[in-house]
Amino acid sequence: MTARICAVPHCGSPAASDYSPHCRRHKSTLRRHGAPDQSGVTKTELAPYLARIGARIAKNPDNETWPLLEAAWANIVIEAEAAASRRIGNRYARNAANEIVGIAQDVAPGTVVATVLAMVLMWHDRPLRFRTDDALRVQIARRVRALSSRHVGLRYDHRTGQQIRVYREMTPKAAALVGRQLMLAFGATGLHLAALDERDRKAATETKQRLASAISNLQ
Numbered sequence: 001m002t003a004r005i006c007a008v009p010h011c012g013s014p015a016a017s018d019y020s021p022h023c024r025r026h027k028s029t030l031r032r033h034g035a036p037d038q039s040g041v042t043k044t045e046l047a048p049y050l051a052r053i054g055a056r057i058a059k060n061p062d063n064e065t066w067p068l069l070e071a072a073w074a075n076i077v078i079e080a081e082a083a084a085s086r087r088i089g090n091r092y093a094r095n096a097a098n099e100i101v102g103i104a105q106d107v108a109p110g111t112v113v114a115t116v117l118a119m120v121l122m123w124h125d126r127p128l129r130f131r132t133d134d135a136l137r138v139q140i141a142r143r144v145r146a147l148s149s150r151h152v153g154l155r156y157d158h159r160t161g162q163q164i165r166v167y168r169e170m171t172p173k174a175a176a177l178v179g180r181q182l183m184l185a186f187g188a189t190g191l192h193l194a195a196l197d198e199r200d201r202k203a204a205t206e207t208k209q210r211l212a213s214a215i216s217n218l219q
Contacts, residue, residue, distance in 0.1 A: 004018065004020075004021075006021070006022050006023035006026055007021040007022055007026075007036070008022060008023075008026045008036050008037055011023060011026060013025065013026075022036050030172075031169075031172050032169060032172075033135060033138055033139065033142075034131075034132065034134045034135035034136070034137065034138030034139065034172070034175070034176065034179075035131035035132045035134065035135035037131055038130065038131045038132070038135040038138075038139070040139065040142060041119070041122070041129075041139045041142070041143055043143075043146070045122075046115070046118055046119065046122065046143060049118035049119070049121040049122045049125075050114060050115070050118040052118070052121060052193075052197060053114045053117045053118050053121065053193065054114065056193055056196065056197075057114075065189065066110070066113070069113045069117075069185075069186060069189060070109040070110055070113055072185045072186070073104075073109045073112055073113055073185065074109060076100060076181055076182075076185060077100060077101065077104040079097075080096075080097040080098075080100035080101050080104075081097070081101055082097075083096075083097035084097040084098050084101050092171065092173040092174055092177060093177060095170075095171055095173070095174035095177075096173075096174040096175075096177035096178045096181075099141075099145060099170060099174055099175075099178050100178060100181070102148060102150045103144060103145060103147065103148045103150075105148075105150075106147070106148035106149060106150055107144075107147040107148050111147055112144055112147065113186060115143055115144050115147060116140060116144060116182045116183075116185075116186040116190065117186055117189060117190045117193060119136075119139065119140045119143055119190070120183075120186065120187055120189075120190025120191060120193075120194065121190060121193065121194050121197070123136055123190075124190070124191060124194035125194070134176055136179070136183070137175070137176050137178075137179025137180050137182075137183055138172070138175045138176055138179055139179070140178075140179040140182050140183060141170065141174075141175040141176070141178040141179035141182065142170070142175065144178070144182060145170060145178070
């Protein structure tokens with residue numbers, strides 16, 4: 001048994017092996033979430049940021065940004081279809097390509113784009129929520145993939161006599177590659193939308209302050 005201790009602060013559990021800096025639990029978390037101390041972003045947690053994206057789209061319904069972003073996703077899918085059909089090449093890239101193709105078959109382009117933009121808003125507002133850049137990319141990939149049901153299956157449990165849901169995890173490298181592509185395609189737009197939100201909040205605050213000042217000057 002190894003005498004090494006998990007590198008995650010305050011863990012104290014023995015490392016999974018002489019070659020691993022992490023215990024079994026944190027090693028598994030690293031594989032699933034992109035960092036040993038990263039927790040997954042939930043649908044509920046992302047909901048307020050999706051609402052902000054929806055409000056911005058509703059405010060600018062005819063702006064060309066939205067169809068251009070959907071076209072960017074369509075180009076990612078086309079490239080993924082080509083990569084997935086190749087018999088030679090990097091297997092991690094093929095795995096990532098297969099994930100993208102599966103998502104595209106199940107999920108509307110606008111939903112994919114809005115989810116990535118919402119994740120970027122969350123990152124802008126709460127940067128400490130993501131432990132590393134890799135963790136951010138993996139969380140983006142996981143949230144987009146969760147829009148599809150292709151990674152969910154059913155297995156018969158002989159002990160209970162019932163069907164139970166089984167989730168197929170992405171490989172860490174495939175998740176990182178998918179997240180990287182999505183961040184490159186939509187990250188800059190997401191940050192711009194975050195700046196617009198900050199501008200609007202500042203304007204609203206200034207308006208309230210002017211109103212309060214005007215009221216205080218009433219005779």
